[in-house]
Amino acid sequence: MKFKMQDKQNQLIERITDKHLVVGVDIAQQFHVARAVNFRGIVVGDPITFPNNEEGFSSLLIWINNLKRLHKLEAAIVGMEPTGHYWINLSKWLMKQDIEVVTVNPHLVKRNKENRDNTQSKSDKKDALVIADMVKNGYYAFVRNTSESFEKLRVLMSNRDVIVKRLVSSINQLNRWVDIVFPELRQVFKDITAKGAIATLRLFPSPMELGSMKPEEIVAGWKSLMKRQPGLKKAYLLLNVARKSVGTRQALDAYKFHLEQLLEEYDLAIQQLERVELAIKDELPKIPFANKLLMIKGISEISLAG
Structure with missing residues (x-):
């Protein structure tokens, strides 16, 4: 029998009984707002408006318990939007109190704003009510507890994403710098992030500096930074393109200062990426079936962690 999406939603609706208090929470950085409805x-x-701290969470729990007692309800389910990161602490705290927590799609919340008052107006109290209605109607997803290893992996991969973005940004800025000061460098090194290209930018970044140098001096400079360095042929090519460079010759001191900072940012991102990927690889074997999945051809440790 084919399982349809409607069947899933029906099951989610059926879980909300006449004994449920359905709570919607509009999440913010400092203060959250909650409203409640019954199964109808x-x-x-x-x-209720409550601060994003232990005292505020406790006041929400007291509010929920009072409503349950007044209306003779036996269970509570709390829905919230998983936007940003402000919802995480509240959801974990509620689950420790044996309160069921679910999430709703922020896009659907926006589309359902007219259900209550036929307007697209927005307020914290209205959003909380819209979220409660969506939970009551079965438009929610479960929040599940994860193991310590899964939580670590999630944090590490999120950290890696931030570092990769910074690394890409620094590479883009290095490419911009080369385009302005020494565009002919790409005739020698196709990739600006190649070891030879980075070493050249560290040692003699501007074409004017290369003008008075000999090929042997360039090779010696490369040798001081790399175990396997380019040879004399590359050095001659570098000198030839430097003499014909159309790169800017103004404000070179400022450009060199900028390059130093770009290389520092690039080095830092590379070092941090290596460290976080090492931590990911150390944590991955603690995940069930990870080692077996890694035996599949084409699956790397980082892709599996993601």
């Missing part, structure tokens, strides 16, 4: 969508109680 009738508003229950007054809204």
